[in-house]
Amino acid sequence: MAEKLLDVKNLRTEFKRDKSWVTAVNDVSFHINKGEILGLVGESGCGKSVTSLSVMRLLPIGTSRVSEGEVFFNGEDILKVDKKKMRKIRGHKISMIFQEPMSSLNPCMRISKQITEAILLHNDLSKDEAYKRAFNVLKSVGIPDPDMTLNSYPHQLSGGMCQRVMIAMAMSCEPNLLIADEPTTALDVTIQAQILSLMEEIKEERDTGILLITHDLGVVAEMCSRVIVMYAGRIVEEAPVRELFESPMHPYTQGLIESVPKLGSDMTSLPSIPGSVPDLSVMPKGCKFAPRCKYAMDICREKEPELVAVPGQEHRCSRCVLHKLEEKEVSKL
Amino acid sequence: MSTPIVSVKNVTKTFDAGKGMFAKKTKVHAVNDISFNIMPGETFSLVGESGCGKSTTGRLIDHLLIPDTGEIWFDGKEISKLSQNEMRPLRSDVQMIFQDPYGSLNPRIKVQDLIGEPLLIHTNLSAGERLKKVYELLEVVGLSAAHGERYPHEFSGGQRQRIGIARALTVHPKLIIADEPVSALDVSIQAQVLNLLQQLQKDFNLTYLFISHDLSVVEMISDKIAVMYLGTIVETAPKKDLYAHPMHPYTRSLLSAVPIPDPAKKKERTLLKGDLPSTTNLPAGCLFHTRCPYCQEKCIKERPETQEIGEGHFVKCHYPICNEEGKNV
Numbered sequence: 001m002a003e004k005l006l007d008v009k010n011l012r013t014e015f016k017r018d019k020s021w022v023t024a025v026n027d028v029s030f031h032i033n034k035g036e037i038l039g040l041v042g043e044s045g046c047g048k049s050v051t052s053l054s055v056m057r058l059l060p061i062g063t064s065r066v067s068e069g070e071v072f073f074n075g076e077d078i079l080k081v082d083k084k085k086m087r088k089i090r091g092h093k094i095s096m097i098f099q100e101p102m103s104s105l106n107p108c109m110r111i112s113k114q115i116t117e118a119i120l121l122h123n124d125l126s127k128d129e130a131y132k133r134a135f136n137v138l139k140s141v142g143i144p145d146p147d148m149t150l151n152s153y154p155h156q157l158s159g160g161m162c163q164r165v166m167i168a169m170a171m172s173c174e175p176n177l178l179i180a181d182e183p184t185t186a187l188d189v190t191i192q193a194q195i196l197s198l199m200e201e202i203k204e205e206r207d208t209g210i211l212l213i214t215h216d217l218g219v220v221a222e223m224c225s226r227v228i229v230m231y232a233g234r235i236v237e238e239a240p241v242r243e244l245f246e247s248p249m250h251p252y253t254q255g256l257i258e259s260v261p262k263l264g265s266d267m268t269s270l271p272s273i274p275g276s277v278p279d280l281s282v283m284p285k286g287c288k289f290a291p292r293c294k295y296a297m298d299i300c301r302e303k304e305p306e307l308v309a310v311p312g313q314e315h316r317c318s319r320c321v322l323h324k325l326e327e328k329e330v331s332k333l
Numbered sequence: 334m335s336t337p338i339v340s341v342k343n344v345t346k347t348f349d350a351g352k353g354m355f356a357k358k359t360k361v362h363a364v365n366d367i368s369f370n371i372m373p374g375e376t377f378s379l380v381g382e383s384g385c386g387k388s389t390t391g392r393l394i395d396h397l398l399i400p401d402t403g404e405i406w407f408d409g410k411e412i413s414k415l416s417q418n419e420m421r422p423l424r425s426d427v428q429m430i431f432q433d434p435y436g437s438l439n440p441r442i443k444v445q446d447l448i449g450e451p452l453l454i455h456t457n458l459s460a461g462e463r464l465k466k467v468y469e470l471l472e473v474v475g476l477s478a479a480h481g482e483r484y485p486h487e488f489s490g491g492q493r494q495r496i497g498i499a500r501a502l503t504v505h506p507k508l509i510i511a512d513e514p515v516s517a518l519d520v521s522i523q524a525q526v527l528n529l530l531q532q533l534q535k536d537f538n539l540t541y542l543f544i545s546h547d548l549s550v551v552e553m554i555s556d557k558i559a560v561m562y563l564g565t566i567v568e569t570a571p572k573k574d575l576y577a578h579p580m581h582p583y584t585r586s587l588l589s590a591v592p593i594p595d596p597a598k599k600k601e602r603t604l605l606k607g608d609l610p611s612t613t614n615l616p617a618g619c620l621f622h623t624r625c626p627y628c629q630e631k632c633i634k635e636r637p638e639t640q641e642i643g644e645g646h647f648v649k650c651h652y653p654i655c656n657e658e659g660k661n662v
Binding site for chain 2: 043044144158160161188189190191192193194196197215216217218219220221222241242245246255256257259260261262263264265267268269270271272273274276277
């Protein structure tokens with residue numbers, strides 16, 4: 001198999017709320033290989049973004065902490081490296097694309113300055129060389145007139161263009177890993193299609209690993225090779241994309257896939273998941289999904305199930321007691 | 334059943350966009366010459382990308398905006414020329430549900446007063462009767478009477494949207510304009526709200542004007558769909574026709590751009606080049622020609638007229654696509 005680019009182990013992130021700590025992300029483990037797109041799906045508030053920010057160490061110090069876990073990037077635990085070194089990794093080896101392209105760019109700076117800033121910081125280049133490189137990355141992300149774009153301010157560009165600039169900025173130092181946090185959520189479908197195919201190209205050309213965070217299962221189905229589904233700060237299922245959509249194991253994944261309206265399906269009503277996501281500070285005991293689950297049994301409300309490998313299927317795991325009942329011999333992952 | 338409840342005829346709306354005192358006055362062409370009819374009891378949807386004039390159209394019908402030219406008929410009356418006062422009695426017949434369930438509810442008012450406010454304005458009910466009605470409505474939308482005592486911040490997004498729906502239902506409207514009612518919600522919650530909207534339509538015999546950018550949501554809920562681009566309607570068709578035989582190149586690319594949640598189906602995308610042209614400076618000829626993959630000379634020069642191709646299927650294109658292989662000319 002391909003080598004592991006990023007390996008996250010038992011990550012646990014907590015936030016301070018009125019003097020006590022609430023857990024936003026609990027026991028999250030996953031890895032990304034080179035040249036692979038890993039999808040991270042879940043509803044709002046399930047800890048997708050917190051996971052990515054923990055990996056990047058971008059969470060506010062003081063009100064949040066990563067209390068457990070290790071994050072190996074190219075074999076090095078980046079939770080332990082000092083600030084200075086982290087700065088060298090961030091934006092250079094790992095870059096990030098954020099959800100709102102309009103508000104993630106500095107409105108008072110020309111695009112040229114914003115892109116060359118990152119290039120100059122991480123490379124030993126002259127200003128002219130940096131400008132040239134910025135020109136080339138902008139061209140590679142499909143911007144028709146890079147010179148004009150470099151000379152404009154963010155408000156002069158459309159949402160799709162801004163997102164291209166963000167991607168160009170992230171790609172300018174040729175990172176090994178790209179974390180894309182809802183990169184197309186704020187964009188229209190036709191522009192979304194453009195951006196998605198651009199990201200696919202980048203992956204093909206440079207063998208970049210991509211962590212694609214999204215709530216849109218359609219995007220996941222088209223882009224990713226493997227998927228992790230999160231619910232209430234935990235991974236509830238992990239599977240290769242085909243298997244996930246063909247035979248979702250966890251009741252939450254099943255409900256999620258069913259509740260997406262599908263084009264051309266001729267449906268008149270949608271199956272939905274009753275209730276809503278539990279609040280972080282008042283989590284149910286036992287399985288976090290039990291209050292909304294149609295298969296919930298007494299044991300679900302008592303004890304939280306472990307994330308276990310699905311018997312007989314490689315690379316799949318699910319956090320549900322159902323699989324344990326069906327197959328007695330389950331090896332712990 | 335044959336008279337439409339809403340009839341929009343050749344409506345145009347522009348906004349002034351002068352940037353400063355001495356700047357050249359420019360105009361934003363938000364809606365350009367649109368016409369459509371909505372029949373009682375049906376769900377009519379407007380789809381399109383952001384900035385295509387969907388919401389402006391909704392606001393024009395609700396008399397929140399006045400059209401520059403054209404007529405809007407509601408329930409047999411021409412409403413576009415009415416004054417605010419003359420419109421007021423009609424307001425109870427048209428209600429709106431807004432996109433952002435966080436921004437559309439006043440955070441300082443209890444939910445029961447929020448929902449009861451339309452009753453206070455439009456009816457002569459006493460406070461007790463109003464409250465009784467509010468509790469009934471809360472049950473109808475799947476909340477309980479006890480929720481009435483709370484404030485909006487105590488609710489989740491899906492619950493807030495239910496409150497918005499209850500508020501729209503208070504005065505027994507004939508038409509509900511739902512402006513992106515589910516786009517701010519998570520998928521599992523979105524399904525709940527869509528099902529609720531459909532149930533209510535059956536129970537209260539409502540007509541919906543449903544505004545959305547999401548073609549897969551629209552497919553589930555609509556009877557008829559109009560696709561908008563740069564302020565014009567490029568294609569109108571009954572749901573089945575539109576999805577099975579999209580004739581306008583824009584509709585086609587819009588449909589192909591929707592990601593399908595099924596990894597087994599890898600489909601070909603018709604990627605559109607470029608961005609939307611600016612609405613202050615509309616392209617000459619066909620509005621879509623700058624991005625159209627099938628653009629020809631005639632498209633650059635002449636603006637196409639709306640033509641009826643199938644039954645109830647209208648297209649605004651010189652060369653509508655008729656089958657898989659090519660186009661009829």
